[in-house]
Amino acid sequence: MAEAPLVFLSAEAERLEPRLPPSSATSTSSEERTLPWVTLTFATSLDSALSLGPGIRTALSGPQSKAMTHYLRSRHDAICVGVGTAIADDPGLNCRLAASSQGPTVSPDAGSLPGSASAITTHQPRPIVIDPMLRWEFTSQSKVMQLAGAGKGLAPYIITAVAEPPGSRKKLLEEVGGKYIVLDQPNAKEPTAGAGYRRFDWRAILAAVRNEGMQSIMIEGGGEVINSLLSAESAELVDSVIITIAPTWLGPGSVFVSPPLRPTGPPDQTSLIPGPTSASKQTEAASAVTPDGKRRPNVPDSLVEGRPVQASEGQQPDGKHGVEAGDPSGR
Numbered sequence: 001m002a003e004a005p006l007v008f009l010s011a012e013a014e015r016l017e018p019r020l021p022p023s024s025a026t027s028t029s030s031e032e033r034t035l036p037w038v039t040l041t042f043a044t045s046l047d048s049a050l051s052l053g054p055g056i057r058t059a060l061s062g063p064q065s066k067a068m069t070h071y072l073r074s075r076h077d078a079i080c081v082g083v084g085t086a087i088a089d090d091p092g093l094n095c096r097l098a099a100s101s102q103g104p105t106v107s108p109d110a111g112s113l114p115g116s117a118s119a120i121t122t123h124q125p126r127p128i129v130i131d132p133m134l135r136w137e138f139t140s141q142s143k144v145m146q147l148a149g150a151g152k153g154l155a156p157y158i159i160t161a162v163a164e165p166p167g168s169r170k171k172l173l174e175e176v177g178g179k180y181i182v183l184d185q186p187n188a189k190e191p192t193a194g195a196g197y198r199r200f201d202w203r204a205i206l207a208a209v210r211n212e213g214m215q216s217i218m219i220e221g222g223g224e225v226i227n228s229l230l231s232a233e234s235a236e237l238v239d240s241v242i243i244t245i246a247p248t249w250l251g252p253g254s255v256f257v258s259p260p261l262r263p264t265g266p267p268d269q270t271s272l273i274p275g276p277t278s279a280s281k282q283t284e285a286a287s288a289v290t291p292d293g294k295r296r297p298n299v300p301d302s303l304v305e306g307r308p309v310q311a312s313e314g315q316q317p318d319g320k321h322g323v324e325a326g327d328p329s330g331r
């Protein structure tokens with residue numbers, strides 16, 4: 001069944017605006033940045049899980065939160081996932097906000113102010129897939145490729161360490177406007193990770209994105225992407241964090257957001273990297289809601305901005321969801 005067009009209210013968009021990259025129409029400051037504006041945004045359960053398992057697409061967001069995500073997609077030049085997510089989810093990574101000048105729908109035009117329902121030109125973000133070893137076996141049937149072919153989204157740029165990607169895939173990508181971006185050296189400082197690759201330095205990833213003319217990127221996941229970005233070395237690169245928290249637990253075996261602690265010091269808040277607004281605030285926000293969706297007493301309003309959701313809202317019929325925005329670097 002076709003997905004109903006997503007609608008995001010102007011008032012909600014205005015609430016988010018201070019956390020979003022400057023509009024390209026009104027600011028030149030973003031052009032002066034050497035790296036793009038980075039928004040980290042994802043949905044978790046109360047136990048900080050992104051999905052039931054590494055290969056399992058798990059719906060945590062309801063329609064309102066999903067519409068918010070698509071508004072965010074309309075406000076960024078690029079949208080980034082790791083190859084684990086590309087394989088697990090076969091994602092579309094496009095913006096599917098209703099493009100209507102009627103009613104309260106926000107214009108998806110990144111250049112217009114929230115609520116101005118005039119010129120509607122849907123801004124599509126460029127999908128960026130981090131795939132150092134080229135594990136993603138995309139085909140012309142992959143959702144993102146189909147959407148690009150149909151003009152409903154952009155084709156992916158794949159960031160890889162493989163110097164010469166296979167010609168057939170290169171052709172497939174280029175036919176719909178995508179390409180490979182080869183990064184010279186994965187981060188030599190890091191030990192080889194389990195899958196036999198070294199991580200890229202996030203600065204190198206972001207510089208490559210900026211080099212393509214993109215001034216803002218939203219990073220959606222999955223676990224490894226988020227946890228490496230929120231490591232001590234790179235968390236300062238993140239300008240904004242926007243998290244949806246679903247009132248459920250996914251339990252052991254899930255893919256968790258759990259950024260590494262510093263190598264020294266006790267495992268308490270002082271060793272969480274850097275500043276309280278990402279990991280620690282997320283934990284507080286999660287514990288602010290009981291399993292049946294009620295607010296716990298003595299929890300400040302600033303931590304959870306929940307609202308009742310309709311029974312039709314996806315996987316969490318009787319719960320609440322919250323949007324938490326913060327700056328992980330404490331700036």
Ligand SMILES: NC(=O)C1=CN([C@@H]2O[C@H](COP(=O)(O)OP(=O)(O)OC[C@H]3O[C@@H](n4cnc5c(N)ncnc54)[C@H](O)[C@@H]3O)[C@@H](O)[C@H]2O)C=CC1
Binds near residue numbers: 057081086130226
């Ligand atoms: N609830 C939510 O908002 C979201 C949930 N997910 C879920 O997350 C799960 C996938 O998470 P993961 O398995 O952790 O995969 P992932 O999507 O984080 O991809 C991991 C892979 O990406 C590459 N990678 C990541 N960071 C890198 C770096 N700095 N340098 C070089 N390569 C890097 C590596 O090849 C690594 O194996 C899926 O089940 C998906 O459904 C994904 C995105 C959002």
Ligand SMILES: Nc1nc(O)c(N)c(N[C@@H]2O[C@H](COP(=O)(O)O)[C@@H](O)[C@H]2O)n1
Binds near residue numbers: 058
């Ligand atoms: N915001 C959010 N909530 C969830 O519950 C999710 N599972 C995700 N997943 C992310 O969205 C991508 C799917 O995008 P399409 O709808 O196919 O365009 C998925 O790959 C994750 O990045 N996000």
